[in-house]
Amino acid sequence: MAGQREMREKNTWHRPLIICIAVFFVMAIVGLLITGVVQNKAIKQKYKYGIVLDAGSSHTSVYVYQWPAEKENNTGMVTQKHVCNVKGKGISSYAKNAEKAGPSLKECMQEAERSIPTQRHQETPVYLGATAGMRLLRKEDDSASDRVLDSVVRFLQGTPFTFQGARIITGQEEGAYGWITVNYLSDNFRKAQRTMGALDLGGASTQITFESGDHSQSPDDFIHFRLYGKEYSVYTHSFLCYGKDQALRVLLDQQLRANLTGTGSLILQDPCFHPGYKKVKLLADVYNTPCIRTGPSSNVNFTHVGTGNGKLCQEKVRRIFNSSGCSSRSCSFNGVFQPPLHGQFEAFSAFFFVMKFLNLTSESLEDSKKKLVSYCSTPWDELQKNNHNVKEKYLQEYCFSGTYIVTLLEEGYSFTSGSWKDIRFIKKIGDSDVGWTLGYMLNLTNMIPAEAPDSPPLPHGGYVTLMVLLALLVCSLVVCGCCVFRRSSSAAPKQIV
Ligand SMILES: Nc1ncnc2c1ncn2[C@@H]1O[C@H](COP(=O)(O)OP(=O)(O)O)[C@@H](O)[C@H]1O
Ligand SMILES: [Ca+2]
Structure with a gap:
């Protein structure tokens, strides 16, 4: 109880x-x-911004980048927020009226102002890098290139952003920054993965860049980086005058010379242009470039007539590349050292625009050549009828441009039928355009650390x-x-x- x-x-x-x-x-x-x-x-992110102007030979683009304010040094954090293509030609075309070069950027810089919150304007850096068009102008007329740069500097200093400089970047920088962009956007640095090569085709120059340990031959063509705790030895070479617009002039010059000396007639029968294509052009528009040694710079016209013979076009384009005179172990062309190709390559800019239009981004080398021959034989009026929305300047040149790309990659850089599949023709990775601008900004703002930061397990x-x-x-x-x-x-x- x-x-x-x-x-x-x-x-x-x-x-x-x-x-x-x-x-x-x-x-x-x-x-x-x-x-x-x-x-x-998710905490509401605060962003920081940066602006880079790509002053190319054919046109200028304004890129706005953004990244989370508190994760500045974490690679993979910077993305493209906005891009604006400046109307008209590149800044080098303002050589004779330099004062207009700066104001030509007005609309795109206003777009940039609208895409960045006002309270961030003052702390946003703005950089301008000019490429091969300005390199050529500097060669031709040093003071004209200075005047053009002065004009863009004055204009950019007047924007609400923090102006950090406008300069002509070297071909080596252009190649190396393109390589950094490709591998940053693919997250190859942070993951210590195999890097990818970068192939950039512009209007006035072209760049090839890839990781290679073979740097005993030509130290000038190598750049060394320490990124995220890993050493990279990168081969890069830029060929001035081998952009597709300058290469076309070189080809026209070669053909014009043969024609002029032969009959004295000013009709150019061109296999790289379509049958039925016929235009009267100024000789001076071909010859006003330092890429061609001497030529008639008079106001004389010539008639440019297309014959649409893709095979003959290939043969003529091949002659632009000089395969003799290699004093190193291996060369690309014109006696320039190039180590053996290695790994996957991302081909962007005009490589992409042209191959995309021609539907050749996933064809084999052999099929690309065959399809090009057939494309080049398409009558000009038929092409125009079927491509109303394509700029005529581009449309008339795709036969040449495609042939030039295939020849540059095969005869110039030594890609083979086997290694052709290692090339990917691309415009973007994620939401960001591939080009040198992102790599340029990452470098100038020290946004890729040399050492990998310690992180909790x-x-x-x-x-x-x-x-x-x-x-x-x-x-x-x-x-x-x-x-x-x-x-x-x-x-x-x-x-x-
Ligand atoms: N949609 C397109 N189709 C064909 N070519 C294009 C297209 N858009 C741009 N391009 C070409 O891409 C090239 C870009 O070169 P650019 O960057 O201006 O010169 P560079 O890098 O040599 O200074 C130019 O030849 C331009 O004509
Ligand atoms: Ca370019």
Whole structure:
């Protein structure tokens, strides 16, 4: 009897205690879950911005980049927010009215202002890099190129952003920054993965860049980087005058010379232009470039007539590349050292525009050549009829441009039928355009650290989840322990009785 009373007394304070423990237990679990969820909820990101102007030979583009303000040094964080193509030609075309070069950027810089929050304008850096068009102008007329640069500097200083400089970048920088862009956007640096080569075709120059350990031959063609704790030895070469617009002039010059000396007539029968194509052009428009040594610079016209012979076009284009005179172990062309090709290549800019239009981005080398021959024989009026929305300047040149690309890659850089599949013709990686501008900004803002930053072994989300699970486990063990203790203590008096 005394034992039973003792049990009843015990039960009267036991039950509220268990209810109390249960309530606290539930509150603790709810608290843990809420903390985990709230802590991991996406915080509204604050962004920083940077602007780079790509002053190319044919036109200028303004790129706006953004990255989360608190993750500046985490590679893979910078993305393209906006791009604007400046109307008209490249800044080098303002050689004779330099004061207009800067104001030509007005509309695109206003677009940039609208795409960046006003409170960030003042801290946003703006860089302008000019490429081969300005390199050629500097060669031709040093003071004209200075005047054009002065004009864009004055204009950019008047924008609400922090102007950080306008300069003509070297061909080596252009190649190397393109390579950084490709591998940054593919996250190859952070993951210490194999890097990809970069092939850039512009109007006035072309660049080939890839990782290679073979740097004993031509140290000038190599750049060394330490990125994210890894050393990279990168081969890069830029061929001035081998952009597709300058290469076309070189080809026209070669053909004009043969024609002019032969009959004295000013009709040029061109296999790289379509049958039925006929246009009267100014000789001066072919010859006003330092890429051709001397030529008639008079205001004389010639008639450019297409014959649409793709095979003959290939033969003529091949002659632009000089395969003799290699004093190194291996060369691309014109006696320029090039180590053996290695790995995958991303081909962008005009490589992409042209191959995309011709539907050749996933064809084999042989099929590309065959399809080009057939494309070149298409009558000009038929092409015009079927491509109303394509700029005539581009449309008339795709036969030449395609033939030039295939020849440059095969005869120039030594891609073979086998290695052709290693080339990917691309415009973007993710939402960002591929080109040298992103790499340029990453470098100037020190946004790819030389050493990989130390990071905790678990990501934040994983850490919180694990802590919640472990806490639940501990609580469950405590509850189980209590139950076992209760059962054994309630069984004990019975044994005594
Ligand atoms: N849609 C297109 N189709 C064909 N070619 C294009 C297209 N868009 C741009 N291009 C060409 O791409 C090239 C871009 O070169 P650009 O960057 O201006 O010169 P560079 O890099 O030599 O200074 C030019 O030859 C231009 O004509
Ligand atoms: Ca370019």
